Amino acid sequence: MKARKNIFYAQSGGVTAVINSSACGVIETARASRARIGKVYAGHNGIIGALTENLIDTSFETNKSIAALRHTPAGAFGSCRYKLKSLEKHEAEYRRLIEVFRAHNIGYFFYNGGGDSADTCLKVSRLSKTMGYPIQAIHIPKTIDNDLPYTDNCPGFGSVAKYVAISTREASFDVASMAKTSTKIFILEVMGRHAGWIAAAGGMATINNDIPVIILFPEVKFDRNKFMHIVDKNIRRYGYCSIVVSEGVRSSDGRFLSDHGITDAFGHAQLGGVAPVIASMIKSDLNLKYHWAVADYLQRSARHIASKTDETQAYALGKAAVKLALEGKNSVMPAICRTSNRPYRWKISEVSLDKVANKEKLMPRGFISRDGFGITNRCREYLEPLIRGENYPPYRNGLPQYKFLTNTLVPKKLKHSFTIR
Amino acid sequence: MKARKNIFYAQSGGVTAVINSSACGVIETARASRARIGKVYAGHNGIIGALTENLIDTSFETNKSIAALRHTPAGAFGSCRYKLKSLEKHEAEYRRLIEVFRAHNIGYFFYNGGGDSADTCLKVSRLSKTMGYPIQAIHIPKTIDNDLPYTDNCPGFGSVAKYVAISTREASFDVASMAKTSTKIFILEVMGRHAGWIAAAGGMATINNDIPVIILFPEVKFDRNKFMHIVDKNIRRYGYCSIVVSEGVRSSDGRFLSDHGITDAFGHAQLGGVAPVIASMIKSDLNLKYHWAVADYLQRSARHIASKTDETQAYALGKAAVKLALEGKNSVMPAICRTSNRPYRWKISEVSLDKVANKEKLMPRGFISRDGFGITNRCREYLEPLIRGENYPPYRNGLPQYKFLTNTLVPKKLKHSFTIR
Numbered sequence: 001m002k003a004r005k006n007i008f009y010a011q012s013g014g015v016t017a018v019i020n021s022s023a024c025g026v027i028e029t030a031r032a033s034r035a036r037i038g039k040v041y042a043g044h045n046g047i048i049g050a051l052t053e054n055l056i057d058t059s060f061e062t063n064k065s066i067a068a069l070r071h072t073p074a075g076a077f078g079s080c081r082y083k084l085k086s087l088e089k090h091e092a093e094y095r096r097l098i099e100v101f102r103a104h105n106i107g108y109f110f111y112n113g114g115g116d117s118a119d120t121c122l123k124v125s126r127l128s129k130t131m132g133y134p135i136q137a138i139h140i141p142k143t144i145d146n147d148l149p150y151t152d153n154c155p156g157f158g159s160v161a162k163y164v165a166i167s168t169r170e171a172s173f174d175v176a177s178m179a180k181t182s183t184k185i186f187i188l189e190v191m192g193r194h195a196g197w198i199a200a201a202g203g204m205a206t207i208n209n210d211i212p213v214i215i216l217f218p219e220v221k222f223d224r225n226k227f228m229h230i231v232d233k234n235i236r237r238y239g240y241c242s243i244v245v246s247e248g249v250r251s252s253d254g255r256f257l258s259d260h261g262i263t264d265a266f267g268h269a270q271l272g273g274v275a276p277v278i279a280s281m282i283k284s285d286l287n288l289k290y291h292w293a294v295a296d297y298l299q300r301s302a303r304h305i306a307s308k309t310d311e312t313q314a315y316a317l318g319k320a321a322v323k324l325a326l327e328g329k330n331s332v333m334p335a336i337c338r339t340s341n342r343p344y345r346w347k348i349s350e351v352s353l354d355k356v357a358n359k360e361k362l363m364p365r366g367f368i369s370r371d372g373f374g375i376t377n378r379c380r381e382y383l384e385p386l387i388r389g390e391n392y393p394p395y396r397n398g399l400p401q402y403k404f405l406t407n408t409l410v411p412k413k414l415k416h417s418f419t420i421r
Numbered sequence: 422m423k424a425r426k427n428i429f430y431a432q433s434g435g436v437t438a439v440i441n442s443s444a445c446g447v448i449e450t451a452r453a454s455r456a457r458i459g460k461v462y463a464g465h466n467g468i469i470g471a472l473t474e475n476l477i478d479t480s481f482e483t484n485k486s487i488a489a490l491r492h493t494p495a496g497a498f499g500s501c502r503y504k505l506k507s508l509e510k511h512e513a514e515y516r517r518l519i520e521v522f523r524a525h526n527i528g529y530f531f532y533n534g535g536g537d538s539a540d541t542c543l544k545v546s547r548l549s550k551t552m553g554y555p556i557q558a559i560h561i562p563k564t565i566d567n568d569l570p571y572t573d574n575c576p577g578f579g580s581v582a583k584y585v586a587i588s589t590r591e592a593s594f595d596v597a598s599m600a601k602t603s604t605k606i607f608i609l610e611v612m613g614r615h616a617g618w619i620a621a622a623g624g625m626a627t628i629n630n631d632i633p634v635i636i637l638f639p640e641v642k643f644d645r646n647k648f649m650h651i652v653d654k655n656i657r658r659y660g661y662c663s664i665v666v667s668e669g670v671r672s673s674d675g676r677f678l679s680d681h682g683i684t685d686a687f688g689h690a691q692l693g694g695v696a697p698v699i700a701s702m703i704k705s706d707l708n709l710k711y712h713w714a715v716a717d718y719l720q721r722s723a724r725h726i727a728s729k730t731d732e733t734q735a736y737a738l739g740k741a742a743v744k745l746a747l748e749g750k751n752s753v754m755p756a757i758c759r760t761s762n763r764p765y766r767w768k769i770s771e772v773s774l775d776k777v778a779n780k781e782k783l784m785p786r787g788f789i790s791r792d793g794f795g796i797t798n799r800c801r802e803y804l805e806p807l808i809r810g811e812n813y814p815p816y817r818n819g820l821p822q823y824k825f826l827t828n829t830l831v832p833k834k835l836k837h838s839f840t841i842r
């Protein structure tokens with residue numbers, strides 16, 4: 001009897017608060033399908049783990065440890081920013097991957113990432129066929145940027161959105177308290193270099209306009225005069241104003257605002273950070289006292305305030321990947337399909353990878369208010385179910401019980417090592 | 422029969438995640454003592470509300486609304502940064518306060534703030550006696566800086582500490598995942614210009630040194646070489662490193678590091694932010710890829726992850742203030758007295774205001790590790806109970822149900838208005 005094939009699972013690109021839930025969905029479902037699936041190997045630091053034959057044997061982890069992945073943020077096996085180039089230029093890398101898969105009896109390649117990894121998935125599947133060791137490649141979507149096509153939303157996004165909405169609301173309450181004699185402007189810088197999905201979540205911080213929130217989207221060219229006008233209007237009406245700015249906002253000449261030549265006394269240029277740039281503009285034009293925050297990694301690792309919808313979907317997609325594998329599917333991605341808004345209902349659909357790979361889904365223009373500084377009701381309807389529900393991790397002594405796995409490596413089988421570019 | 426005296430309550434200075442819990446403790450306890458206490462009036466925007474006779478009549482709020490203060494961050498009645506100067510120079514202000522108190526039959530002045538407001542409390546009490554309208558002045562401690570003397574800790578601090586500890590732990594999990602090919606350094610800037618209590622909480626992010634955290638305290642002069650040495654050591658051992666830096670860190674010449682002459686392309690100087698300064702130094706000296714975050718107001722308004730110990734104590738101190746008032750006490754502050762570490766036990770004690778006013782409690786040297794970059798076990802023992810326990814707000818549609826009060830003003834009685842300096 002032919003041995004059951006193993007799964008190779010890897011995390012790719014920037015991690016999220018719930019990517020480990022997808023890993024958990026994969027591993028728990030595979031464990032429940034022992035009759036047909038062997039082990040789940042995970043790439044140590046993502047796809048680099050496959051190339052260098054550093055495979056983590058997840059079977060050494062207890063069921064309890066695997067279950068703890070559902071409430072542990074970031075990438076439990078390590079991720080990487082490493083894009084496999086075109087097949088023509090770097091065929092050696094793809095061949096190496098398949099060599100490693102063959103050596104370790106891997107029949108399923110699960111790649112958990114964004115657009116780039118969907119593309120890699122597709123290429124691996126194609127080449128494996130021509131190399132006579134066919135691999136079922138399945139892409140599990142993940143990206144806080146929410147920019148994958150053919151899925152209603154992307155796991156990781158809902159939790160960032162919840163974090164941004166709540167943080168903006170909380171800080172706005174703070175500024176409202178202080179505005180009489182002190183800070184009148186609060187600026188929060190959020191991620192999303194190309195698409196404004198995360199910035200849009202700042203719009204959820206206000207309920208029936210009870211607090212003033214201005215959003216600066218990467219999709220809308222920054223117009224300093226228009227912006228100052230609306231800030232001033234809010235100050236007159238509310239006495240204070242919150243601003244959520246995407247790191248990707250550009251000025252009319254197309255440059256990132258954050259690139260506007262910030263240097264420090266040590267002569268180092270480009271510290272990054274668009275929030276301080278906006279702050280200094282406001283100081284200069286309106287002479288208002290400001291505070292600014294840069295959420296950076298906090299927003300995408302904030303498992304303590306993850307969205308329940310998001311975590312549930314991340315797990316479900318991991319589980320669905322195993323089911324698709326067992327059904328013999330190849331070059332596909334399980335996706336979220338919204339079937340109803342009220343009540344919010346969704347199901348898992350199946351998308352062919354050649355559709356998904358290397359495509360970006362920007363914010364629809366109909367989600368951005370006419371003046372370009374806010375979100376529309378359609379956008380609120382879209383976002384609201386994605387941030388819904390709390391899913392708290394367990395705590396001990398005041399801290400969430402996040403889990404580091406043991407990450408035991410599989411003994412290497414190949415004679416040759418492989419050097420990463 | 423003489424009318425029952427009213428309470429005047431005001432919030433002072435920077436707000437916190439739990440200052441409204443103290444307000445709730447005051448109002449609920451006063452409502453339960455109707456036989457002896459009249460109404461609770463709150464200053465609209467703090468003490469300025471008293472000076473300008475803008476008093477909020479809290480009796481218009483339902484019991485349910487008042488109860489919601491326990492889970493609402495920031496200052497529900499508005500706070501202000503307005504320090505009453507010396508009695509000699511600005512006696513007119515103190516006299517005006519007492520005039521307002523007299524006009525509105527206020528017998529109790531509850532001032533909810535830090536060291537400055539303790540001092541104001543004391544002065545008001547003294548002058549009121551000489552003016553023949555004696556007021557019982559009671560200070561309710563509040564400051565995220567945790568720098569008040571004669572109280573084991575200050576309400577507001579525990580929740581910031583919990584936020585910083587959890588955020589640092591979460592971001593560290595993120596960096597750990599990415600370090601192989603990408604970010605190796607994460608820097609989180611936190612508040613605390615003079616005392617390193619908040620930065621110290623970053624040390625709670627590591628459990629038995631499972632993640633590397635370096636702390637830069639305002640109490641320790643920044644030594645670039647020593648710092649780079651320890652960063653490098655952590656990178657070699659762990660592959661990544663987190664750094665929690667207090668906004669108040671100073672270089673050897675005594676200047677704030679954040680003042681090191683940052684300017685932007687628009688010619689505006691001093692944007693603030695020490696995190697990017699540290700980041701660029703690391704880039705320059707060690708050439709490591711970094712990310713940085715500035716928590717700013719997010720840290721002190723994060724009611725969603727407030728410490729249960731903190732919230733409980735904030736409420737208890739508000740309640741204690743009313744009890745002290747009913748006992749006829751004057752010029753006092755209810756304080757937290759720790760009676761046991763294991764198990765953690767505390768009680769409310771009573772401190773005379775002349776002891777507290779205008780004094781700062783810095784971190785004890787025994788709480789900072791010998792190398793100056795971490796916390797000692799004694800510090801951990803001190804901090805641990807303060808961040809313990811979760812106390813989640815109720816949610817609706819993915820957002821915490823924070824409450825804006827109606828804040829109905831009391832009709833003015835005085836003929837003259839008062840102009841704020």
